Amino acid sequence: MSRAFRRTALLGAGLAAVLTAGTIAVACGPGSGDAQARLSVSDGYVPLPALPGGMGAGYLTVRNTGGGTDQLVRVTSPNAGSVTLHSSGATSMSEVSSLKVPAHGTLELARGGHHLMIMGWQRRPAVGDVLELDLTFAKSGTIAVKVPVKPLTYRPGS
Numbered sequence: 001m002s003r004a005f006r007r008t009a010l011l012g013a014g015l016a017a018v019l020t021a022g023t024i025a026v027a028c029g030p031g032s033g034d035a036q037a038r039l040s041v042s043d044g045y046v047p048l049p050a051l052p053g054g055m056g057a058g059y060l061t062v063r064n065t066g067g068g069t070d071q072l073v074r075v076t077s078p079n080a081g082s083v084t085l086h087s088s089g090a091t092s093m094s095e096v097s098s099l100k101v102p103a104h105g106t107l108e109l110a111r112g113g114h115h116l117m118i119m120g121w122q123r124r125p126a127v128g129d130v131l132e133l134d135l136t137f138a139k140s141g142t143i144a145v146k147v148p149v150k151p152l153t154y155r156p157g158s
Contacts, residue, residue, distance in 0.1 A: 037101060038066035039140050044147030046131050047154055052124055058083070058116030058133065059156075060147065062107040071098040072107060074136040081120020083133065088112055101137070125149045 044060035064070065075083040087096050099114050101107045109115050116133070125131065129149040136142045 035068040036066050037064050037068045037070035037103070037137070037140050039064055039070065039101065039137065039143060041135060041143055041145045043156060044133070044145055045150045045154065045156070046118065046125070046147055047150055047152045048125060048127055049121075050152055053121055056080075056118040056121070056125065057111075058118055058131075058147065059109045059111065060116075060133075060145070061109070062101050062135070064101045064103060064105055064107075067103050068139065069103050070101045070140050071138040072101060072135060073098045073138050075116055076134045076136075077118065077132055079122050079125075079131045080118045081122075083119075084117045085114070086117050087114050098138070127151055 040063045042061050042063065044058070046056050046058045049056040058075075062072065072085065075085065077083050085096050085099055086093055087099075095117075096114075099107055099109075107114065118131075127149055130146045131149060132144060132146050134142050134144050
């Protein structure tokens with residue numbers, strides 16, 4: 001084998017190794033393995049509706065420890081006729097079709113901001129009851145949670 005041929009073969013093998021390593025780095029690089037949302041739900045509660053059988057609100061926190069965003073697109077409950085997503089501003093409240101769950105972030109459903117509106121109760125709720133909520137996300141599927149019914153005046157942390 002000639003010296004020139006060996007040099008060309010070694011350069012070709014080296015170039016192939018570098019290209020292979022580069023392809024693997026792009027395929028497994030930052031974001032690709034961590035681009036999925038990893039969701040958990042906590043701190044949920046429903047204040048007792050002010051009027052018997054009236055509309056109720058629901059509050060909770062969705063944490064996303066993954067690198068991908070997701071959206072809460074639907075909530076249902078076997079305990080209620082309908083559950084809708086709402087957002088409140090300084091002077092108004094409106095129904096929204098989805099709520100964003102940011103990568104490495106949280107979606108807070110809290111008084112005065114994003115929240116759930118619960119209507120058509122199957123039976124009148126009482127303090128201490130537990131309500132099942134089925135939260136459906138655009139990418140992560142459905143997460144079922146159970147949230148307690150609290151007094152109307154309940155404030156987390158108080």
